[in-house]
Amino acid sequence: MxxxxxxxxxxxxxxxxxxxxxxxxxxxxxxxxxxxxxxxxxxxxxxxxxxxxxxxxxxxxxxxxxxxxxxxxxxxxxTGTGGTSGTxxxxxxxxxxxxxxxxxxxxxxxxxxxxxxxxxxxxxxxxxxxxxxxxxxxxxxxxxxxxxxxxxxxxxxxxxxxxxxxxxxxxxxxxxxxxxxxxxxxxxxxxxxxxxxxxxxxxxxxxxxxxxxxxxxxxxxxxxxxxxxxxxxxxxxxxxxxxxxxxxxxxxxxxxxxxxxxxPDGTGSLPETPSSGNTDSSGSGGNDNGDSSASPSPSPTPPKPEKPETEEPGGGTTTPPPPTTNPPSTPGTPGTPTDTVDHLENAGAANLTAMAGDTFTGRLVTRTETKAGKAVAKVRVRFTVVGDSDTTFTGGEKVATVQTDSAGKATAPALVAGEKTGTVTVRATVVGRTVAALDHKVTVTARRADALARTTTTALTCVPNGEFAEQIGLKATYRGAIADNVAVKATLVKSLLDVTENDKGPYFKDADEKPVRTLALETDADGLLTLPKLSADDAVGTFLLRVETEGGATLTLELTVEEPAEPTEPTDPATPADAETPSTDAS
Known part of the structure; x- marks a missing residue:
């Protein structure tokens, strides 16, 4: 072919x-x-x-x-003669x-x-x-x-x-x-x-x-x-x-x-000229490994060597270049900076924490060192988010490869916290050399709010066995900004001091129309939440609805259930009650 x-x-x-x-x-x-x-x-x-x-x-x-x-x-x-198409x-x-x-x-x-x-x-x-x-x-x-x-x-x-x-x-x-x-x-x-x-x-x-x-x-x-x-x-x-x-x-x-x-498929032509090869066989198209001193290989489809995990996926040609060889390295002499790396050290913050959906403000930094503790520059370090965490680097990838600077430090791209909370491990390894990995630990906390406010001010009243006319609207914020997708708990409580669930008074309805007095909800993308409709049983009085968010924001609202006022008897306007009765005495 x-x-x-x-x-x-x-x-x-x-x-x-x-x-x-x-x-x-x-x-x-x-x-x-x-x-x-x-x-x-x-x-x-x-x-x-x-x-x-x-x-x-x-x-x-x-x-x-x-x-x-x-x-x-x-x-x-x-367009050829007679209007036929060609190239x-x-x-x-x-x-x-x-x-x-x-x-x-x-x-x-x-x-x-x-x-x-x-x-x-x-x-x-x-x-x-x-x-x-x-x-x-x-x-x-x-x-x-x-x-x-x-x-x-x-x-x-x-x-x-x-x-x-x-x-x-x-x-x-x-x-x-x-x-x-x-x-x-x-x-x-x-x-x-x-x-x-x-x-x-x-x-x-x-x-x-x-x-x-x-x-x-x-x-x-x-x-x-x-x-x-x-x-x-x-x-x-x-x-x-x-x-x-x-x-x-x-x-x-x-x-x-x-x-x-x-x-048509199969009718394309192959290029004929491969590149001249690579004598430092580190990092390019399609290869995911590190430094190695070598000469071009007479292979049919050469790739791009040293392809790291957010790295070059490129490949190579299908026409073999002339084989060449490199003189052997002097025994005992490292061929590349990578060969001198003995261990990895954490050179960044000890603890990084971010709320779900936010970008971590700090960066992970790994330092490559020789056995004597000397920094090694120009070494490729791979950072990998391990496990099933949905935390990623900027751009959505879970792997990033970084070259160390003159101080031997590799600084990872910014991390974006996923929705799964807890400890996340980001593993640093040296590309192209077997060195003990360094595990960085970061923490993802739940989305939270520090303030909660009602969006209207109408009094919340109802009659026994009736239904509250207004659905309660709320807005959550965190440090003044919208608190989106924050977990919210709404509970009809017994009192300000006893926040256990009440067993009487107003209630929500579940899917089966049965009374429930505690709900787990979540704010929307704008930090807003509208509670389901509230109903009342036959108990009258003032009741409390406590709403709290992840992060500690709380709001307590008064709900009033009272009998409707009895109507008063109307008076006859023609015979006012205080009018004088005419005298019947004869003069």
Missing amino acids: AAQFGLRLRKGAATTALAAATVAALAASQAPGVTTDSAGRQSAGAPSPEMSTQADETASGNSQYFTDLPPLDSPTPT TGGSERGIPATVLDAYKKAESSLRDSKPGCNLPWQLLAAIGKVESGQARGGQVDAEGTTTGILGPQLNGNGFANISDTDNGVYDDDTTHDRAVGPMQFIPSTWEWAGRDGNDDGVKDPNNIYDAALAAGHYLCRFDWDLSNDANLRSAILSYNNSTEYYNTVMTWLEYYRKGTHEI
């Missing part, structure tokens, strides 16, 4: 309408490092120094991917139908779930082109599933050393991990980043719908707005931390934004 792709590619190139001289002239206007061949194909030159604009997404080396850039002519279809070099410029559909559906899903991200499907297409040549030119089945797109064995030979994490379930390798599928996720990254994009109940990195949606969520983490150039750059560099990679993806992104067309 690879040979067929090659023939298709060369045929498309041979029929291009661009003359070689025109190509050369246009190529001269391209960005530095871009070269163009006689067929109009472009590729990026030597890699630029790696850059990262997001501290907790930095990586320290390139890894392989396709560097081929788009042709210089239009990506849109042309010039269509297989090279178009996107296979199922693959294109997956990208667009992922964009639509992210538009609903993370509208502030502004993810364009063209970005997924650009990354998919660079990572796997659009799933090997659209080699997918009817469900969008591919087979055999695997990166090299991550055994430290040219790439990071990642021992098997999935028992070979995704990558058919029970010794080491490999990057998998059209968007090149490794199993340990897929474990948290995976999504079910085709609603079949399975998260499969080999399925283009699942992988595209996962890549979209990955790019949108940390609340990045991809319509912002700086955020877009951070997101792309987080997928593979190489300036060359960024430039390549951006070139395809702009190309697809100008227009593209759908081609």
Whole structure:
């Protein structure tokens, strides 16, 4: 099949309408490092120094991917003689139908779930082109599933050393991990980043719908707005931390934004030029591990090494680069800063507490140290929210990878407290090295209110065996702000001193219309609550309704049940009671 792709590619190139001289002239206007061949194909030159604009997404080396850039002519279809539709070099410029559909559906899903991200499907297409040549030119089945797109064995030979994490379930390798599928996720990254994009109940990195949606969520983490150039750059560099990679993806992104067309599955062409490899095999696309000094591996689908848990899920190429080797390290000499880390220390606040739904004001900080206690910089530390807690980092992810600064400190992204209360464990580990984990403990408290007020002032009165005319409205606040979704308890109590439930007087009704005198309720998103209607039995007098919230806010209201006043007998206006009676005596 690879040979067929090659023939298709060369045929498309041979029929291009661009003359070689025109190509050369246009190529001269391209960005530095871009070269163009006689067929109009472009590729990026030597890699630029790696850059990262997001501290907790930095990586320290390139890894392989396709560097081929788009042709210089239009990506849109042309109309042939007689009005027939066609394209010039269509297989090279178009996107296979199922693959294109997956990208667009992922964009639509992210538009609903993370509208502030502004993810364009063209970005997924650009990354998919660079990572796997659009799933090997659209080699997918009817469900969008591919087979055999695997990166090299991550055994430290040219790439990071990642021992098997999935028992070979995704990558058919029970010794080491490999990057998998059209968007090149490794199993340990897929474990948290995976999504079910085709609603079949399975998260499969080999399925283009699942992988595209996962890549979209990955790019949108940390609340990045991809319509912002700086955020877009951070997101792309987080997928593979190489300036060359960024430039390549951006070139395809702009190309697809100008227009593209759908081609049948399986008719796409593969790029031909892999990147030059990575001699520092740390962190980029699709790999979830740490530093390892090695040379490029002659693998069929190289991934982006050192892919951490909120890290680069990128992948690699399907065309092997020439094998190279690195001279062996001097025995006993650490190859990278990671190799010198002996233990982790807590360098931040001892106790962090936040109310459910709020962002923790403090940050978790872990310091990497040598055995002698010296700080180690440029080490990747992974923070993972463990267990079934719904507390996450900003952006909704439960894993974040951060590079230590010059003081050896890795500061985790802000934590957002979930609705589950109690102690939450955030585990810090060193990426690429077996070091005892450091568990940070944070506390999530229930939502609470410190003030409670009635929203009306009408007197609450009723007659025996009647119904109170007004439903009681309440508003809860916390430190002057709306106290939303706060637990509230309303109880008809015996007295101010005895707040046990009363056994007579006003009552609420349950679903079966039976009397109840205690209710558990909750304020709405605006901190408001309307109590159910109150009824009265035959007892008369003044009764108390006590309302209390999580957090200690209380309000006690008086309810009056009294007999209606008896009507007075009307008097005859013609015979007032104090009128004088006329005398009947005769004069």
